[in-house]
Amino acid sequence: MSTPERLIESTRELLWERGYVGTSPKAIQQRAGAGQGSMYHHFAGKPDLALAAITRTAGELRAAAEAQFSGPGTAVERIAAYLRRERDVLKGCPVGRLTQDPEVMADPALRAPVDETFAWLRERLASVLAEGRDRGELAAALDPAATASTVMAVLQGGYVLARAAGSEEPFRQAVDGVLGLLAAHTAA
Template sequence: MDTAERLVESTRALLWERGYTGTSPKAIQRLAGAGQGSMYHHFTGKPELALTAIRRTASELRAKAEEPFSAPGTAVERVTAYLRRERDVLKGCPIGRLTQDPEVMADPALRAPVGETLDWLRGRLAALLAEGRERGELAAALDPVTTAATIVATLQGGYVLARAAGSAAPFDQAVSGILGLLAAHTLPAEP
C-alpha cells in the first residue's frame, strides 16, 4: 500500500472512530506511518483527505448494500439479507455517524457524500420495495418511499441505541421490528 493509500485508509478508520473533529492531521500521519510532508504532497490538507476518505467509505457502503439488493429472491428476502448482514453494530454506521459531526455538516463538500449515500440507500430500498409490490409480493397499500425512509431511519436509530446500551440487542430488535412490519405487508406466494 502506497503512502497516499495508507493516509486515506487511516483517515477512514479515524473518522469512523473519532469523527472529523477528533481526527487530527498528526493522528492520521501517525496511524499511516507517514510524515507531514508526505501528507501535504498527496493532499492539500485535512479537508481534501477527509473528503477522499468519506467518498471511499460511501462507495464501499453502497457496494456492500448492493450485493444483497441485486441477489436473487423476493424483495423482502433481499431487504432481509441486507438488514441481517454482518456489521460492527457497536461502532455504528461509518456514514451515519458523520451526521453527528458539526464540522462535516457545516461543510457542504464534506456533507455531500454523506447525504448522497443516505439518499441512494433510501432510493434503492424504495425501488426494491416497488419491485416487490409490482411482482405481487407486497401489498399495494405499502408505500415504497415512506417504507424505505422508515427502514433507513430505524437502522440508523438502531445503531444509536446499540451504542448507548453497549449491546447489539437494540439494533437486532429494531431490525426485527422492520421485518415484522414488512411481513405484515407480504402477500402469500401464488402456487
C-alpha cells in the same frame, strides 16, 4: 500500500472512531506511518483527505448494500439480507456517524457524499420495495418511498440504541421489528 492509500485508510478508520473533529492530521500521519510532508504532498489538507476517505467509505457502503439488493430472493428477503449482514454495530454506521459531526455537516463538500449515500440508499430501498409490490409480493397499498425512509430510520436508530446500551441486542430487535412490519405487508 502506497502512502496516499495508507493516509486514506487511516483517515477512514479515525473518522469512524473519533469523528472529523477528533481526527487530527498528526493522528492520521501516525496511523499511516507517513510524515507531514507526505500528507501535504498528496492532499491539500485535512478536508481534502477527509473527503477522499468519506467518499471511499460511502462507495463501499453502497457496493455492500447493492450486493444484497441485487441478490436472489423476494424484496423482503433481499432487504432482510441487507439489514442482517455482518456489521460492527457498536461502532455505528461509518457514514451515519458523520451526520453527528458539526464540521462535516457545515462543509458542503464533506457533507455531499454523506447526503448522496443516504439519498441513494433511500432510492434503492424504495426500488426494491416497488419491485416487490409490482410482483405481488407486497401489498398494493405499500408506499415504497415512505417505507424505505422507515427502514433507514430504524437501521440508523438501531445503531444509536445499540451504542447507548453497549449491546448489539437493541439493533437486532429494531431489525427484527421492521422486518416484522414488512412481513405484515406481504401479499396474501
